[in-house]
Amino acid sequence: MRLRTRLSLAFAALAVLPLLVSAPLVTRRLRVTFDRELERRAEATSVLVATEVQRLRARVQEAVSAAAQDSGAEVLARALEGPGALPPPDAARSLAEGRGLSVLGLLDAQGRVRSSAHFPARAGDVDRGLAAALAVPPGTLVLQEVQVSAPEGPRPWPALLAARPVEGVKGAFLVGGVLLDGTLATQLATLSGAEVEIRRGPEVLASAGRAEGRRVVRELPLGQGTALAVVVGDAASAEAERALLAALGLLVGAGLLLSVALGVLLARRTTLPLEALTRGAREVAGGQLDTRVTTAARGEVGVLVEAFNHMTSELGRTTRALVKAERVAAWEEVARSLAHELKNPLTPLQMSLETLSAAQEEKSPRFAELFAESAPAMREEVARLARTVDAFARFARLPPSSPVQMDLGAWAEQALSLYGVSTPLQRESSFQEGLLVHADRDNLSQVLHNLLKNAEEASAEVTPWVAVRVKAEGPWAVLEVEDGGKGVPKEERETIFEPHFSRKHKGSGLGLAISRRIATEHGGTLVVREGSRGGALFRLVLPRVE
């Protein structure tokens, strides 16, 4: 994984991990706080509802008393007893209206409903719930089930009831109150802001409001198995918790994005000098020893860059010094070789001249004979000297190169046909055509000549066989010359390309050195390997031209 990626991930982890660790702790703590608040709110709400029920009881008492003292109640009661047309069965409704009574009946002493505001169809019947209210002392509120109308028929419904005699009419009573129904539940729910249920045992008779989320219930018994249930929910706190989690999530997301962006930015700033150093190192490895890294870096990386630049400048300087030393050494080697090569012919020349000089001083009659004998040898040595000097001159001054684009296979085939050999030689050849190279024909001819000459000489000692091949190897064009000789030992496969290394008595030791130099100047190489038949395999590798 790249350093930049690792740094970005590390930044992201640093930004997110604290939030991920702290979020559960915060939410747990928050939940505990909310739970306490929910319990406290349930308690407060139930107290509020209980207080309102107490007020409701008082209001019922007052309303029924007021209705019983209303002249309309007396008129109605007398009309019901009188001989004329009966008032409508819901005539009591006018007494209930405006007094907040959802139940009101005008009853006779036997408990028979004479007029009903809440259930006119019961007029003429005995409603046991209403009649029961007559049995308790005036001023007492009772919870009784009264009959109410419903689409499916009459049904009992709990109601808080109070009874009062109608003022001025004997045997007539008003029984009124409030139904514990949806209307009351709605009032209490609106007042308390909680869900209010009216329960009769396990049955929920009516409910209003809505408590969502986790519900906490407080039950207020009203008697006769009826109770008010006040339900508060944690919807608000759950909403707050959700909002907090959403905010945390947002923070995590934003932190993640920010940290990744920051990480990428910082990592880029951190890794840029390193990448520049890497590029510089590769350039150094590629031979550009004087490479310098120019990047804005401070601190340790800046020191590293500075050290790298110092190193490359030192390396360049050292290399130049080394090259210079090598050049000197090369010149020394050349001088030594030249001295050696020149010294060898000089000794016989000196001895011949001393012999001739002694014979002349002694006026020896054999002077002419000696001169005749020595003169050819001396000429031979002088010629040898001349050849040595020519060879060095050629090594030092190769003819100027005039490269042209040429088909290596076609050229090699043509060149080989013109090449004559002095010894019987079995020759194999294969030339792949169409391999274009950019080369100087004369220089290549010299290389081929050298290689063929070496192969001929090497093969003559063992197997007179030479193979010449031209083929393509990827972007390279390869000219191979293989012989049937004994081959080149591994330890000599490089030294044979050095000047004056020769394994032949008559060689100058510069042929392969010159050939390699030509190969190098053409952007290629010249190497030797072991051939397929144990002999030497020389490979001239040149870059192809597309």
Next chain:
Amino acid sequence: MRARPLLLCLSALGLLSTQAYGAARARLGGTLSLGLVGLGPPSADAAEDTPEALSARALLALPLCRLVPDAVSVLASVGREASAGGEVLVTPLPGARFPDGTALSGRDVAEAVQRLREAHSPYQSLLAPVAGLQDSLEAAARHPEAPLRLRLAYPWPDLESSLCHPAFTPTRPGAQGTPGVGVGLYARGPEGRFLAGRGAPGGPPFPGALAFSALPSRGAQRLLQRGEVHAVLGESSGKEASALLFATYLVYRPGSLPEGVLSALSEVDLAGLVRTFVAGPAVAMPGLLPPGLLDAGPAPSPQKSRAAPATGHGFTLGYESGLPEQRAVAERLQVVLHDAGYRVRLLGETRAGLLRARLAGQLEAALVSVLVPPVPAPALALVLGLTLDTGLLAAELPALGALSDATARAARVRARAAELQPQLPLVPLYARGLRVQLSEALLAARRDGFGLLVLDDAWLAR
């Protein structure tokens, strides 16, 4: 002496005397103030057929004829040509004009009948003896100026009186939601007043204008005493004599009611129910027809239920949501049947909605109120039609119509009513009359044969 002939005679005498008195005096004009209790604003094409609504409507849309007690032409003459045999001709009277001045035509009468048929109105049973009614209506539509010809399938002497039913009042529907119009004594004027018009063939009414006002039940009596209103419709004083012809029945789909329900219903104290839940004038109706049309039998008495109540049985009882008294009675029946062990679901609907549900077989029972004609044979035809059994009408009516003598027909009706009642899928409940209170200053206010208020010649004493 029976009550009905006596009432009819008194009405006729009163009508003749007031007509003579009104004709002899000068037209005073003035505004007659009418209070409406529990009623909507009067309309010529109101669907309600309560006596109060019909009385108010009759001021704006006159019927074809009035029964006093025989049919007296108001907008059209209804008669038979001797040569036509079993054909009744309904010929609009000259001078009968709608408020826009166009004359009443036979097509208007035909369209009134057609609307009844399209609404499946129970009153179309009154035309059950007519053969090829659709052809007659289409002929009237093609020839508007010609009289409407109704061909009888069998002898039916009471068709003329049947056509006097307010249900056949010709009206023209209003355009795009506006109220419909009829040939009335009054037409809508400014400030919600109704001004006397000249569209009626009998000439303009005596009061020059009418002013309707909606009143609460409590204040009506006080306003009457102060003379601020001259008549209150919808509130009874208990003093006004009235024909009790607005009859209410419980009709049911045969075989759909739980076992024992009919027995439980027969034990309902109808008199107590009427006294407590139906504002008067009203009486329990033990027989198939309103008491004025039948012999006065023994008053129904409440009976204790001895049968074990059925359990787990329920049915739906529909009632007309526009009739508060039906709702009160339905709720009372629900209570009574609940106490007897039945579960009754109430369904408040329009009359058309209830009829649709009944025709579709979706309703087990319903309350139906109709204004029964004061003539026995058409009355029986109307009640038999409530069962939605057309075969029953075809079986019963020809034998009645074959009796040319009115007394004999009435006797036959009473006998068949008594015989048919146990077999019919309906339970008669009560009949009531017009709820009206009249100011003592209002003179010459009459009632027609249906018990509806007629104010054509009414005037105010100074």
